[in-house]
Amino acid sequence: MTRKRFVTLTLIPAIGLLATLALVSIAGAIWFSVMNRTLRSADYEFVGLHNFLRLLRDRRFFNALENSIIWEAITVIGTLTLAVLLAVLIFETVKKPLWRNLICFAFLVPVLLPRVAAAFIWRFLYSPSLGVINYLCGLVGIGPVEFLANPSLALISVAVVDIWQWGLFFTVILLKLLETLPREPIEAAKLDSARTWEIHAYVTLPMLKGPLISLTLVKAVESLRSFDLIFVMTGGGPGTATETLDLYAYQMGINMGGRISYASAMSVLLLIVTTMAFVIIWKAGKKWTN
Amino acid sequence: MDKLISSVAVRALLAFLLLVALGPILWTVLSAFKDLRDIVTPVPKILFTPTLDNFATILRNPTIRDGLLNSAVVVSAAVLVGAVLGIPAAHTLARYARKWGDDVQFFVLSLRFMPPVAIALPFIVLYLDLGIYDTLFGLVLVYLITTVSTIIWLAVPAFERVPREIEEAAAMEGCGPAEIFWRFSLPVAAPSLFGALVFTFVLVWNELLLALTLAAQKATLPVVAASITSLGKEVPWGVINAATVVLVLPPLVFIGLLMGLLNSMVRSGPK
Incomplete structure (x- = not known):
């Protein structure tokens, strides 16, 4: 077998399959977004930008958009802040490899949990009548707090679970990255009698700028898939207090009424945002590795 | 003395972090072996008679x-x-x-x-x-x-x-x-x-x-x-x-x- 044939034989099936499936979903989403297809009837016709224009007058859409933006901001900033603080703390205070490994293992557990499982675990903890958190709140005289039923608390309560999963995971990654850094600049800063926090703020973290940017963007894209967690924990409620874009698109397109086209218009918007974010990630990643 | 206090504080903090990471999961595992009676209590129970009923129900x-x-x-x-x-x-x-x-x-x-x-x-x-x-x-x-x-x-x-x-x-x-x-x-x-x-x-x-x-x-x-x-x-x-x-x-x-x-x-x- 020649090299050229080997290349063709290995690449074509895999890339061909991916390209077909990707084309079906992307072209399909765009196609249905300019039609008026529903799940109830198989007939549909071209309606142009009608669905997009209707989105502009849809209060519930703007509510979902707002929730998505808040969700993005809380989870991305929360995850990165927690990860940086914890990674530096562990790097400075835990020197024994055994303990470090133990902590890393413990911190990897939450992100491995299925989102559905994580959602149940925390719903149980948050429960107003039998949850542990409310029991602890009761001990200090607060509560019972309706973490998931209070419209102004619900989104943050769910975001805490996301940060619990991803923040601890990113802590492990950052800790490993800190361990790979060369010792010399840190030692030099120590000789200049810099304080510990100064060393990290001005020496180590700037050295990790590339990975930090990549992690931020990866989390930003990952946060767009908020569906599983929110669906199980609140179902978008109370009311529409925690309804993000993908949840609203699901409710519109599949759960209630099956308005495929209207939901497709929304998913096309999501697709555009995700693609733009991804192109930036890719470029940043390339710049960092070269 | 200061050093001792700060090292105790650090240990306590790390123990707390481990608890935050694993506590929710361990609590769920514990509760999976509980009778509904032992779950619906005003004060969370650590000690209880374990039961396999929940798993039996599932399987x-x-x-x-x-x-x-x-x-x-x-x-x-x-x-x-x-x-x-x-x-x-x-x-x-x-x-x-x-x-x-x-x-x-x-x-x-x-x-x-x-x-x-x-x-x-x-x-x-x-x-x-x-x-x-x-x-x-x-x-x-x-x-x-x-x-x-x-x-x-x-x-x-x-x-x-x-x-x-x-x-x-x-x-x-x-x-x-x-x-x-x-x-x-x-x-x-x-x-x-x-x-x-x-x-x-x-x-x-x-x-x-x-x-x-x-x-x-x-x-x-x-x-x-x-x-x-x-x-x-x-x-x-x-x-x-x-x-x-x-x-x-x-x-x-x-x-x-x-x-x-x-x-x-x-x-x-x-x-």
């Missing part, structure tokens, strides 16, 4: 048993096909594709980031028209997007780490590219590849939205678990906790592997 429930079976079939089929297609492609991308390899990798990774809703909506219509809605085959097909792309993404670096000398020596001996791949590169890269497969397995095992959309009777375990809450009026917390434990177990078995994968990726990452 006797045909919906959950089917969910477990469907999940096992769908996930292993998707990962297996993903590996057969993805691993050779990754080897080619790592070794023979200099010029356009980057573009292909860009495309492959971009799929990993596609919003699931944008996949679910066109596929539900397509599946209804083709008559493969609510079939295991349909689920496997749509999961191939995730498995093939993730496996290629993770396997390319694994093949790049295989020393070039090995492959060059084999080529000198007159081995063709297929033989080099099968007899030399694959065994050397195998440990990292295994990690990649495990990671992919966990991703698909945890997936909810596509399974929820594209199947009804053939529900996978996350879908079944997500629907337990609406069983009757009284929330069966013990059963829910037991179902959560069953759902959590397979991914957790692989935690050591994920750690190894992470270590090797960080080492090869920033140069």
Whole structure:
């Protein structure tokens, strides 16, 4: 077998399959977004930008958009802040490899949990009548707090679970990255009698700028898939207090009424945002590795 | 003295962090062995008579048993096909594709980031028209997007780490590219590849939205678990906790592997 044939034989099936499936979903989403297809009837016709224009007058859409933006901001900033603080703390205070490994293992557990499982675990903890958190709140005289039923608390309560999963995971990654850094600049800063926090703020973290940017963007894209967690924990409620874009698109397109086209218009918007974010990630990643 | 206090404080903080990371999970495991009576108490109980009733309920429930079976079939089929297609492609991308390899990798990774809703909506219509809605085959097909792309993404670096000398020596001996791949590169890269497969397995095992959309009777375990809450009026917390434990177990078995994968990726990452 020649090299050229080997290349063709290995690449074509895999890339061909991916390209077909990707084309079906992307072209399909765009196609249905300019039609008026529903799940109830198989007939549909071209309606142009009608669905997009209707989105502009849809209060519930703007509510979902707002929730998505808040969700993005809380989870991305929360995850990165927690990860940086914890990674530096562990790097400075835990020197024994055994303990470090133990902590890393413990911190990897939450992100491995299925989102559905994580959602149940925390719903149980948050429960107003039998949850542990409310029991602890009761001990200090607060509560019972309706973490998931209070419209102004619900989104943050769910975001805490996301940060619990991803923040601890990113802590492990950052800790490993800190361990790979060369010792010399840190030692030099120590000789200049810099304080510990100064060393990290001005020496180590700037050295990790590339990975930090990549992690931020990866989390930003990952946060767009908020569906599983929110669906199980609140179902978008109370009311529409925690309804993000993908949840609203699901409710519109599949759960209630099956308005495929209207939901497709929304998913096309999501697709555009995700693609733009991804192109930036890719470029940043390339710049960092070269 | 100050030092002693601060070292005690640090230990206490670390213990607290471990509790935050693992506490919720341990509490769920504990509650999975509780009678509903022991769950619905004003003061949370640490000491109680353990019971296996919740697990028995789950394993006797045909919906959950089917969910477990469907999940096992769908996930292993998707990962297996993903590996057969993805691993050779990754080897080619790592070794023979200099010029356009980057573009292909860009495309492959971009799929990993596609919003699931944008996949679910066109596929539900397509599946209804083709008559493969609510079939295991349909689920496997749509999961191939995730498995093939993730496996290629993770396997390319694994093949790049295989020393070039090995492959060059084999080529000198007159081995063709297929033989080099099968007899030399694959065994050397195998440990990292295994990690990649495990990671992919966990991703698909945890997936909810596509399974929820594209199947009804053939529900996978996350879908079944997500629907337990609406069983009757009284929330069966013990059963829910037991179902959560069953759902959590397979991914957790692989935690050591994920750690190894992470270590090797960080080492090869920033140069």
